[in-house]
Amino acid sequence: MAKTPMRVAVTGAAGQIGYALLFRIANGDMLGKDQPVILQLLEIPDEKAQKALKGVMMEIDDCAFPLLTEMTAHSDPLTAFKDVDVAVLVGARPRGPGMERKDLLEANAQIFTVQGKALDAVASRNVKVLVVGNPANTNAYIAMKSAPSLPAKNFTAMLRLDHNRALSQVAAKTGTAVKDIEKLTVWGNHSPTMYADYRFATVDGKNVKDLINDQEWNANTFLPTVGKRGAAIIEARGLSSAASAANAAIDHIHDWMLGTNGKWTTMGVPSDGSYGIPEGTVFGFPVTTENGEYTIVQGLEIDAFSQERINLTLKELTEEREGVKHLLP
Numbered sequence: 001m002a003k004t005p006m007r008v009a010v011t012g013a014a015g016q017i018g019y020a021l022l023f024r025i026a027n028g029d030m031l032g033k034d035q036p037v038i039l040q041l042l043e044i045p046d047e048k049a050q051k052a053l054k055g056v057m058m059e060i061d062d063c064a065f066p067l068l069t070e071m072t073a074h075s076d077p078l079t080a081f082k083d084v085d086v087a088v089l090v091g092a093r094p095r096g097p098g099m100e101r102k103d104l105l106e107a108n109a110q111i112f113t114v115q116g117k118a119l120d121a122v123a124s125r126n127v128k129v130l131v132v133g134n135p136a137n138t139n140a141y142i143a144m145k146s147a148p149s150l151p152a153k154n155f156t157a158m159l160r161l162d163h164n165r166a167l168s169q170v171a172a173k174t175g176t177a178v179k180d181i182e183k184l185t186v187w188g189n190h191s192p193t194m195y196a197d198y199r200f201a202t203v204d205g206k207n208v209k210d211l212i213n214d215q216e217w218n219a220n221t222f223l224p225t226v227g228k229r230g231a232a233i234i235e236a237r238g239l240s241s242a243a244s245a246a247n248a249a250i251d252h253i254h255d256w257m258l259g260t261n262g263k264w265t266t267m268g269v270p271s272d273g274s275y276g277i278p279e280g281t282v283f284g285f286p287v288t289t290e291n292g293e294y295t296i297v298q299g300l301e302i303d304a305f306s307q308e309r310i311n312l313t314l315k316e317l318t319e320e321r322e323g324v325k326h327l328l329p
């Protein structure tokens with residue numbers, strides 16, 4: 001019997017990540033090749049943005065995706081999020097000329113307060129939310145705090161692009177295939193302070209740290225390369241990463257919904273106090289997923305170098321959280 005269609009909201013749908021994301025959702029890459037989908041697309045109430053969104057929808061129509069049963073355009077989160085099972089929050093205010101980090105935080109805090117409240121009011125009670133728009137961890141925290149009637153654990157931030165970037169760097173360094181690397185993770189904030197950690201990783205059963213055996217490379221090449229990859233792409237392309245970000249969003253929701261079969265991945269999730277991260281802080285953790293639920297991998301040893309890195313990224317997140325405290329409901 002055919003499955004009931006799932007309702008997926010995407011915000012910032014006419015932006016560059018939206019353009020790389022929507023076609024793949026409609027094609028079944030995110031929720032499975034047997035799962036029909038309804039797309040509910042949100043853009044700002046601006047003539048140009050809404051017109052661009054219509055153009056993207058015309059192209060989606062022209063793909064005649066068999067799994068796409070319905071698609072609607074919205075300028076109001078209260079209609080866009082109605083009954084949604086999945087919400088991918090991509091749309092955010094980019095940093096403009098002369099804008100300080102604080103201004104960016106405040107502008108986005110407003111967007112994610114409104115969107116959190118709208119999810120709280122109209123989304124499915126089990127909606128799974130992924131925040132992509134930057135600053136992703138803090139935006140996810142704001143949306144979560146603005147939606148008190150929804151389970152806090154259903155609000156997540158995207159660390160998967162960092163995870164995938166780290167996988168690719170480790171594969172290149174060890175001369176191995178990405179598919180053979182397991183147990184890698186990225187702790188903390190989606191920002192240059194993130195801590196990509198291959199101490200537990202294995203490739204074909206061998207420990208990656210032993211294979212690399214080069215702490216100087218870890219500290220001075222690997223971590224800065226992964227941490228500053230977003231900036232390197234902006235420098236090279238003149239635009240921020242889009243297809244790789246969309247791909248990571250697909251991976252994140254796919255694995256959350258369909259399970260990792262015991263394998264680790266990385267998700268930004270509200271802490272339950274694990275590893276001393278204060279409860280509620282949206283932090284990148286190693287997780288496994290099963291039956292639509294994630295579980296933070298427990299019992300990992302945190303050595304002095306790792307603790308220092310984790311403290312650094314936590315400090316930044318705590319400051320971001322403090323910076324928007326006055327705007328929260």
Ligand SMILES: NC(=O)c1ccc[n+]([C@@H]2O[C@H](COP(=O)([O-])OP(=O)(O)OC[C@H]3O[C@@H](n4cnc5c(N)ncnc54)[C@H](O)[C@@H]3O)[C@@H](O)[C@H]2O)c1
Nearest residue numbers: 012014015016017043044091092132133134136158161245
């Ligand atoms: N977490 C990650 O790994 C990661 C990676 C890459 C990019 N990003 C972030 O993703 C965001 C989007 O990137 P992009 O390249 O698609 O940007 P973009 O500027 O091309 O598109 C963003 C779109 O969002 C829309 N938008 C803005 N505010 C909105 C709102 N309140 N409601 C609905 N739509 C809204 C804009 O009109 C625009 O069309 C940025 O914040 C970027 O920094 C995050």
Ligand SMILES: O=C(O)C[C@H](O)C(=O)O
Nearest residue numbers: 134229230231233240241
């Ligand atoms: O948009 C950015 O600042 C960079 C983006 O978050 C990325 O990691 O590619």
